Amino acid sequence: MKETKKTGVLPGDKVAISEEFLPGVHTYEASGVIRALRTGSVMRDMKNMEISVKPSAQPELVKVDDWVTGQVEGSQANSANVHIYFHNGKPTFKDFSGMLSLRGLSGGGRGARRTTPVKSGDVVRCRVFSLVNGIIHLNIDEPDMGVVAALCGNCGRPLLKGNETRVKCDECGNVEERKLARDFGTTPIEP
Ligand SMILES: [Zn+2]
Structure with missing residues (x-):
């Protein structure tokens, strides 16, 4: 026993x-x-x-205050699922995901127009802020955290430049909302 x-x-x-x-x-x-x-x-x-x-089944290497980079696999109003490919800038070969909290990122307070901080397919750099219940909780509040690569929802080409909250497609002129990392648009992407 x-x-x-x-x-x-x-x-x-x-x-x-x-x-x-x-x-x-x-x-x-x-x-x-x-x-x-x-x-x-x-x-x-x-x-x-x-x-x-x-x-432990959970990836033992991830700690609070680490950062991870991955791809958004689905997003809801207050959270998004992120498949993690890099941990503290290094590739990780484990198959794991984190839960990105989007609370507080939807623009300037109540009544403000709803924005879209991340979309499925975006590559995001996130901070690990909690490991409660074995879930890797992530956020992108800091300037260095957020979307580092994204494709245009209209024409599918890579989006190249933007400011903190918006990004414009060079090809078709489509403007999309995102919470961009400070270094968005630089290549190669720093995970
Ligand atoms: Zn476009």
Whole structure:
């Protein structure tokens, strides 16, 4: 019978002393102390008196205040799903997504015309502001955060320049609303 205790550990953290437990999966013993080899949660097998670490399924590398870059895969009024491809500027090969909060980005207060901070297909750079409930919560409030690449909704060509809230297509003249990152339009894109 296995008992899972919801205790998060990082590699090297003490999980038990060897008088109490035997080292199990993803642990090691050194000088009478059993420590975690992986980030995850501690599992105690009371029958065999073995202690293990169950690696976290969530990408362990993402922390609050990190930044990630990804593609918007769908957006609602107050949030958008972002498929993450870069973490702190480096490619990530894990398959994971974050939830981009769009609250407070819809323009100048109540009654103001609704704007569209992001659209599906946009590439956005986002700040990680919370990891509550295992969800990577993102926002784009800072000047460096926001859309870094987007296509024209009218003609499909890349949009190249804009200001903080609007972007204009060079090809067809279409104007779209976005919350752009400060470096929007520079190439190559900095993830
Ligand atoms: Zn266009």
